[in-house]
Amino acid sequence: MTCIDTTGSTPPEPGGQAAVTLRPDRVPARVRSGEKLLPEQARVHNRELLLRMLYREGPHSRADLARRTGLTRVSVSDVVSDLLADNLVIEVGMRAGTRPGKPAMMLEFNEHAHQTIALDLSHSTLYRGAVLDLGGSVVARRQVAIDGSTGADALAKVVGLVRALRDEVTAPLLGIGIGTPGIVDLGGVVLSAPNLGWKDLNLQSVLAGEFACPVVVSNDANATALAERSYGESAADTLLVRVGVGVGAGLLLGGTPILGSRFAAGEIGHVVVDADSGRPCVCGKAGCLETWLSTRRIQEDLSEAHTDAERTRVLAVAGEALGAVLAPIVAALNISEIVLSGPHRVLEGPLAAAAMETIRQRALTEVHGDIVLRLSELGDDIVLRGATAMVMSQQLGIA
Amino acid sequence: MTCIDTTGSTPPEPGGQAAVTLRPDRVPARVRSGEKLLPEQARVHNRELLLRMLYREGPHSRADLARRTGLTRVSVSDVVSDLLADNLVIEVGMRAGTRPGKPAMMLEFNEHAHQTIALDLSHSTLYRGAVLDLGGSVVARRQVAIDGSTGADALAKVVGLVRALRDEVTAPLLGIGIGTPGIVDLGGVVLSAPNLGWKDLNLQSVLAGEFACPVVVSNDANATALAERSYGESAADTLLVRVGVGVGAGLLLGGTPILGSRFAAGEIGHVVVDADSGRPCVCGKAGCLETWLSTRRIQEDLSEAHTDAERTRVLAVAGEALGAVLAPIVAALNISEIVLSGPHRVLEGPLAAAAMETIRQRALTEVHGDIVLRLSELGDDIVLRGATAMVMSQQLGIA
DNA sequence: CGGAGTTTGTTAGCACCCTGTACTAACCGG
DNA sequence: CCGGTTAGTACAGGGTGCTAACAAACTCCG
Numbered sequence: 001m002t003c004i005d006t007t008g009s010t011p012p013e014p015g016g017q018a019a020v021t022l023r024p025d026r027v028p029a030r031v032r033s034g035e036k037l038l039p040e041q042a043r044v045h046n047r048e049l050l051l052r053m054l055y056r057e058g059p060h061s062r063a064d065l066a067r068r069t070g071l072t073r074v075s076v077s078d079v080v081s082d083l084l085a086d087n088l089v090i091e092v093g094m095r096a097g098t099r100p101g102k103p104a105m106m107l108e109f110n111e112h113a114h115q116t117i118a119l120d121l122s123h124s125t126l127y128r129g130a131v132l133d134l135g136g137s138v139v140a141r142r143q144v145a146i147d148g149s150t151g152a153d154a155l156a157k158v159v160g161l162v163r164a165l166r167d168e169v170t171a172p173l174l175g176i177g178i179g180t181p182g183i184v185d186l187g188g189v190v191l192s193a194p195n196l197g198w199k200d201l202n203l204q205s206v207l208a209g210e211f212a213c214p215v216v217v218s219n220d221a222n223a224t225a226l227a228e229r230s231y232g233e234s235a236a237d238t239l240l241v242r243v244g245v246g247v248g249a250g251l252l253l254g255g256t257p258i259l260g261s262r263f264a265a266g267e268i269g270h271v272v273v274d275a276d277s278g279r280p281c282v283c284g285k286a287g288c289l290e291t292w293l294s295t296r297r298i299q300e301d302l303s304e305a306h307t308d309a310e311r312t313r314v315l316a317v318a319g320e321a322l323g324a325v326l327a328p329i330v331a332a333l334n335i336s337e338i339v340l341s342g343p344h345r346v347l348e349g350p351l352a353a354a355a356m357e358t359i360r361q362r363a364l365t366e367v368h369g370d371i372v373l374r375l376s377e378l379g380d381d382i383v384l385r386g387a388t389a390m391v392m393s394q395q396l397g398i399a
Numbered sequence: 400m401t402c403i404d405t406t407g408s409t410p411p412e413p414g415g416q417a418a419v420t421l422r423p424d425r426v427p428a429r430v431r432s433g434e435k436l437l438p439e440q441a442r443v444h445n446r447e448l449l450l451r452m453l454y455r456e457g458p459h460s461r462a463d464l465a466r467r468t469g470l471t472r473v474s475v476s477d478v479v480s481d482l483l484a485d486n487l488v489i490e491v492g493m494r495a496g497t498r499p500g501k502p503a504m505m506l507e508f509n510e511h512a513h514q515t516i517a518l519d520l521s522h523s524t525l526y527r528g529a530v531l532d533l534g535g536s537v538v539a540r541r542q543v544a545i546d547g548s549t550g551a552d553a554l555a556k557v558v559g560l561v562r563a564l565r566d567e568v569t570a571p572l573l574g575i576g577i578g579t580p581g582i583v584d585l586g587g588v589v590l591s592a593p594n595l596g597w598k599d600l601n602l603q604s605v606l607a608g609e610f611a612c613p614v615v616v617s618n619d620a621n622a623t624a625l626a627e628r629s630y631g632e633s634a635a636d637t638l639l640v641r642v643g644v645g646v647g648a649g650l651l652l653g654g655t656p657i658l659g660s661r662f663a664a665g666e667i668g669h670v671v672v673d674a675d676s677g678r679p680c681v682c683g684k685a686g687c688l689e690t691w692l693s694t695r696r697i698q699e700d701l702s703e704a705h706t707d708a709e710r711t712r713v714l715a716v717a718g719e720a721l722g723a724v725l726a727p728i729v730a731a732l733n734i735s736e737i738v739l740s741g742p743h744r745v746l747e748g749p750l751a752a753a754a755m756e757t758i759r760q761r762a763l764t765e766v767h768g769d770i771v772l773r774l775s776e777l778g779d780d781i782v783l784r785g786a787t788a789m790v791m792s793q794q795l796g797i798a
Numbered sequence: 799c800g801g802a803g804t805t806t807g808t809t810a811g812c813a814c815c816c817t818g819t820a821c822t823a824a825c826c827g828g
Numbered sequence: 829c830c831g832g833t834t835a836g837t838a839c840a841g842g843g844t845g846c847t848a849a850c851a852a853a854c855t856c857c858g
Contacts, residue, residue, distance in 0.1 A: 260733020334659020
């Protein structure tokens, strides 16, 4: 296996079954305010612009790309020749149909030429992992039972899972992406993940050292939001709410994940909905959102309900709690789309309806425009696909 | 008077008392995702980077700038010579103190060489305007009574106010900035401003046509947030709440204003705090935040209170309402700083304390870190200074 | 007092990137 | 077969920042 590093910092190791490497003189940085910008980075930007266009909008010819971007055909040809050399793009034959002029050679994003290793650490009983191609299709799966392990044991299982997946990789590896519960900073340090028993663990550094690959670590809700954006139908301004062991949100504004000043953005599980509700929370407060909306509490509440009407009421109350927390957020950010991710059987129907209705009653005015609240359609692999999108975003500037 | 346009689109008119113009071959665009990036724009980026450093952090030598930015001294010298030619930067003598080596020539952002015209349309009885230099100091003031005018009349008064201020300009004019209540899109179109009787009014275009100057229009709360960032002590992630006729918020994430999918971000005045409170709102709902927190309602409530304890209670209840709305927002965005802008006598003390305490109880967890809630110290000119900051941000890439 | 060391800022030459112009290639239609 | 059209490719040129080298001006120390 050969690790691909577009940053040029990690020389690829020889001996893999797929020895193609990206050109090593790649500049890593996205354009960041507060840093100098060299013409060199303009090249990277334009390269990513073309690649993104091909990835998002399907095949284009060089001339199409030139027209869409405003770059000249000369420049586009030059950049495309790089992309072809890196095998990120392939020529897929002449444009169909008949027109005057020389027929155009169509270019397509090459989903299959590179792969990622993706991990989902957000489940309560097992760590899931997979090898995916750049189209988000799963090539191979592995998983490992958690069995109550935490801290160093949990880390060892994660490393083992990656090691097992590495043997399944059949194309140049673009990188390793991990979606984990907890607070993760920009450098891939897990500042706090109680479930896993991690605190200030530099997961990025550990795995990058172990596997000599680009590694991207992010919160599972943020990964999920990115997956919805890349593989779902999400708008650029989207709030994704993930219901599982706890409740977390991933926020995309203008297509960019919002992390917050202490990387704790989206941690809405312990926002108090009703302090007088008499619903104690593990955090010590009472009436937190999670006391209505974690899957465990919902199951408990449902098991105590005996009629359909009671069960519907349980779900509606949970939806109202969610809506009460989301309403101010939706108004403040003028969000246009909310996506719920979690067990469909619980979320769909009364819960989603009550949440939407509560938001409508408490937040919406004509100036905010319409809002869509829907359930994610991406299924169980959503975090894995989000982790792939994270790697693609960092390494290729797309997704 | 000569209008300065760094975009090069508006040729400066001759005959003013200050004929200095910026070089006309300036490229306007900030680096935008989705658009091509030319080396030319890299130059603009680096130019803005240096200017921002001088503006924000005071005098530096060319060598200082080179060290801080990572650019070479050669490149810095080249860019600085442009800035000197544009009179945006001045040499202010050798560095004080004695060190080995050739003494450094210190460079300073030239606050006085350009001016802006700023308007504040957020008051209920008059439109305020001023000429400010780039340091945010007021050079001249004008104001005009609204006298119930709306729609075209209001627009005529605004135009007249700018015209009067134009005669007070004593340095090259960088642009016109306007902070207005209502919903304003990125192109300076006032989509909706009920107080002013405006709907889909392209204020930017009207004024740009009338005065042949760069014009920037924004919501008053956003302008206020930008003023706090530029002239106050705000962190990069700040939520500013403006209490006046209504309640609005301006949100800065990473120093960038957040506008929302329909440009209605920050419109939190009509978020329902308690639908069962029996406090009807002009919007038709009941229990909106504004029913506790607009200055008029607070004054009414205070006038009905007869003891100090009752008055304190009125303010505390208003603060609790604000805290209840802000808590989910603070948690979701992991905001580190909240600034209140409005009448100090009302906001300080019990109201601010109750708001902070409510946020603490309802939202804060250890992962969110500390939060600061404070009152703005910028006084009545805050919107005017924010409008100046808007112009500087658009024209010079700073603030 | 003078030379070594240090820091600043500039000049000269070079590599990179995009552009404009001009060219070839390949198709359509009459 | 020839004009018109579109796609893609050379080639020179201007803008940008870099490296290397240098001049200027200061401190320190023998």
